[in-house]
Amino acid sequence: MGQPEHISSPANTADLSECHPSHQILFEPIQIGPVVAPNRFYQVPHASGMTEANPRVRAAFRETKAEGGWGVVSTGAVSIHPSSDDSPLPFARLWSEADIASHALTTEAIHRHGSLAAVELWHGGAVVMNRTSRLPPLSPSGISWAATHIGFMGQLRPKKMTGADIDDVLEWQRLATRRALDAGFDILYVYAGMGYLGYEFLLPEYNHRDDGYGGPLENRVRFVREMLEVTRDEAGDRAAVALRISLEELRGKPSEHYESEAHGVVSLLSNVPDLWDVKMDSSPNDCGASRFRPEGAHEPIIDFVKRVTDRPVVGVGRFTSPDTMVSQIRRGVLDLIGGARASIADPFLPNKVRQGRSDDIRECIGCNICIASWHDGVPVRCTQNATAGEEWRRGWHPERFTRTEKPASLLVIGGGPAGLEAAHVAAKQGFEVTIAERADDWGGRVLQESQLPGLATWRRVRDYRVWALSQMGNVSMFTNSELDAEAAISVGAEHIAVATGARWTRRLYSALEIAVDALDHPQVYTPEDVYSERLIGDRVLVFDYDNYYLGGVLAEHLAAQGRTVTYATPAGHASAWTFMTNELPFVYQALAHRGVDIHTTTNLIGFDGTRAAMQNLFNATPLEIDADSIVIVGHRESRDTVFEALVASKPSGGEQPCLHLIGDALAPGAIVHAVHSGHTFARGLVDEETIYLRDEPIVPAEPTRVFPR
Ligand code: ADP
Ligand code: SF4
Numbered sequence: 137m138g139q140p141e142h143i144s145s146p147a148n149t150a151d152l153s154e155c156h157p158s159h160q161i162l163f164e165p166i167q168i169g170p171v172v173a174p175n176r177f178y179q180v181p182h183a184s185g186m187t188e189a190n191p192r193v194r195a196a197f198r199e200t201k202a203e204g205g206w207g208v209v210s211t212g213a214v215s216i217h218p219s220s221d222d223s224p225l226p227f228a229r230l231w232s233e234a235d236i237a238s239h240a241l242t243t244e245a246i247h248r249h250g251s252l253a254a255v256e257l258w259h260g261g262a263v264v265m266n267r268t269s270r271l272p273p274l275s276p277s278g279i280s281w282a283a284t285h286i287g288f289m290g291q292l293r294p295k296k297m298t299g300a301d302i303d304d305v306l307e308w309q310r311l312a313t314r315r316a317l318d319a320g321f322d323i324l325y326v327y328a329g330m331g332y333l334g335y336e337f338l339l340p341e342y343n344h345r346d347d348g349y350g351g352p353l354e355n356r357v358r359f360v361r362e363m364l365e366v367t368r369d370e371a372g373d374r375a376a377v378a379l380r381i382s383l384e385e386l387r388g389k390p391s392e393h394y395e396s397e398a399h400g401v402v403s404l405l406s407n408v409p410d411l412w413d414v415k416m417d418s419s420p421n422d423c424g425a426s427r428f429r430p431e432g433a434h435e436p437i438i439d440f441v442k443r444v445t446d447r448p449v450v451g452v453g454r455f456t457s458p459d460t461m462v463s464q465i466r467r468g469v470l471d472l473i474g475g476a477r478a479s480i481a482d483p484f485l486p487n488k489v490r491q492g493r494s495d496d497i498r499e500c501i502g503c504n505i506c507i508a509s510w511h512d513g514v515p516v517r518c519t520q521n522a523t524a525g526e527e528w529r530r531g532w533h534p535e536r537f538t539r540t541e542k543p544a545s546l547l548v549i550g551g552g553p554a555g556l557e558a559a560h561v562a563a564k565q566g567f568e569v570t571i572a573e574r575a576d577d578w579g580g581r582v583l584q585e586s587q588l589p590g591l592a593t594w595r596r597v598r599d600y601r602v603w604a605l606s607q608m609g610n611v612s613m614f615t616n617s618e619l620d621a622e623a624a625i626s627v628g629a630e631h632i633a634v635a636t637g638a639r640w641t642r643r644l645y646s647a648l649e650i651a652v653d654a655l656d657h658p659q660v661y662t663p664e665d666v667y668s669e670r671l672i673g674d675r676v677l678v679f680d681y682d683n684y685y686l687g688g689v690l691a692e693h694l695a696a697q698g699r700t701v702t703y704a705t706p707a708g709h710a711s712a713w714t715f716m717t718n719e720l721p722f723v724y725q726a727l728a729h730r731g732v733d734i735h736t737t738t739n740l741i742g743f744d745g746t747r748a749a750m751q752n753l754f755n756a757t758p759l760e761i762d763a764d765s766i767v768i769v770g771h772r773e774s775r776d777t778v779f780e781a782l783v784a785s786k787p788s789g790g791e792q793p794c795l796h797l798i799g800d801a802l803a804p805g806a807i808v809h810a811v812h813s814g815h816t817f818a819r820g821l822v823d824e825e826t827i828y829l830r831d832e833p834i835v836p837a838e839p840t841r842v843f844p845r
């Protein structure tokens with residue numbers, strides 16, 4: 137299949153003939169030190185879970201964004217030295233010459249499309265635990281970052297840096313700069329954000345030094361200034377130097393000479409970097425989930441920066457609307473529109489804006505599954521974009537699909553995320569698609585869940601696909617159409633994909649942490665009962681061993697209706713897995729706001745209609761609470777009866793339909809899994825879907841020696 141015209145233009149040869157006039161400002165080039173960004177779309181550094189272990193996966197992931205029109209494409213954090221070792225989290229390195237080749241693969245890929253390549257050189261300071269290198273973490277004053285989350289906890293506390301240590305770090309930044317230049321990067325970062333080393337020097341809580349690097353603000357900025365200077369010194373005019381900085385805490389600190397310490401830091405370093413990349417401090421605030429943080433949430437913290445520096449400023453805010461982006465530039469908040477999640481969900485966002493196809497933007501839903509992938513230690517996954525991370529290993533492209541040579545017919549049963557994704561991808565490949573949904577509207581669980589507190593943005597999973605399907609002539613869509621096996625066979629399709637989802641059960645949870653028999657009582661409910669307003673009673677216990685968002689959201693929802701809600705879970709935290717998606721602190725805030733009582737490490741064992749009997753998971757200490765009803769958010773089981781009936785009733789003789797089971801009906805999971813399942817199935821109609829390539833590191837001939845100094 138030929139490549140469609142609209143995805144072939146390099147970022148720096150933008151044809152604006154189809155671009156809405158009000159959006160054209162987004163395609164004005166801008167000077168950043170010695171280099172020129174071709175437009176205002178800047179993919180800021182973000183974790184991808186891709187390291188030197190999978191250099192081709194990484195290069196293709198970043199290349200797709202350059203191809204989609206992002207004028208600057210950045211790496212995630214690239215460690216400058218073994219004393220910045222974030223293992224077991226995946227992180228990249230420029231520790232020696234041996235690391236250059238794999239980064240060069242990325243820069244070449246980005247340059248092929250006329251975009252600039254930026255590298256986020258990084259020293260983690262006291263935040264990293266150096267679990268592999270076993271070097272003492274470095275910090276200005278020996279103050280540790282004592283995480284309370286199990287995955288981040290560590291026992292090695294940082295050492296207090298001597299003057300010689302500071303000189304060493306400056307030298308490591310110089311050496312990493314040299315390697316980054318050799319790898320072909322155009323923009324080189326100094327990182328002073330999110331608890332990492334540069335930030336620790338800025339913040340008085342971390343920096344208690346009484347030498348020239350501590351005390352007054354002028355001294356506390358010195359380390360960052362020297363990092364910028366050493367980078368500039370090494371780079372000359374071969375590359376721009378960017379400063380990435382967190383300003384939230386500093387903006388809250390009063391200052392003798394400036395409006396705040398944030399104003400002071402930006403004033404003191406004003407024109408030292410070529411570019412300011414400004415952000416928040418903690419990951420939950422910086423990369424806020426849409427459930428708790430709206431688009432553009434950083435603005436009140438970073439809105440002053442452009443007034444204090446002449447240098448260009450880039451910032452983020454989960455921007456997906458070109459109108460909002462234009463407003464940021466016109467109002468003088470930002471010069472470049474930073475995108476991390478927006479660029480993962482739709483790598484072709486800039487090209488779509490340029491071509492006047494904003495309706496076709498696959499907008500990020502702010503679920504933060506991409507961040508959970510990093511916490512999981514795997515290459516990025518995205519709920520909205522099933523091709524993210526699959527560009528190289530499966531050859532999936534977000535906008536290109538192999539046209540089938542045999543345009544067969546496909547019936548999809550179920551219009552949730554899996555069914556809609558399968559129908560969309562199959563239709564793009566040229567199949568004749570019929571999709572039938574039992575309910576009177578599309579979206580399955582997304583339609584229901586997006587009506588709960590904070591989840592409205594998730595409806596984009598449904599909206600994007602329903603809109604895209606409605607644009608295609610080879611798709612027939614039917615709501616209010618519950619199909620059984622007989623009705624499905626009578627459609628006469630050559631392929632039938634069953635995407636009928638999963639149902640929640642009333643199963644309890646054993647002390648062995650296994651779902652066991654259902655709790656049988658008429659006032660015991662499932663989430664579906666809450667959606668259909670069957671739940672009665674003023675005093676509700678939400679018992680959650682699903683541990684993701686839904687138990688917490690339902691507790692919030694029921695409390696917002698004026699009920700007295702108790703939340704109990706066998707896990708150590710409410711909605712424990714939301715630690716992975718940066719939501720955990722805000723879950724607690726939301727539940728406190730609604731007056732929900734929380735019991736953790738607590739198991740439900742019985743219910744008589746007025747009292748719920750619970751006990752501590754570990755020591756069996758009993759706990760009873762008054763409750764009129766219980767909602768169990770625990771075990772889900774596949775709704776696969778239509779599939780089973782189809783398998784059993786396949787007509788003998790004649791043409792038999794190929795049967796496929798996908799999404800939650802195959803294996804219940806998060807929305808990201810359902811979308812990926814639908815996508816994998818549909819690509820598999822044309823390509824060999826189960827085969828993917830295994831990436832390998834680019835290894836030097838001899839093992840590399842890594843010296844602490
Ligand atoms: P997934 O996440 O796998 O897409 P969902 O539960 O979100 O699963 O969606 C499944 C959809 O299938 C729901 O909208 C449900 O109404 C629909 N559905 C279930 N059984 C049938 C059926 N027999 N015929 C048509 N639609 C069905
Ligand atoms: Fe956005 Fe969710 Fe995709 Fe991340 S995983 S880019 S938050 S849609």
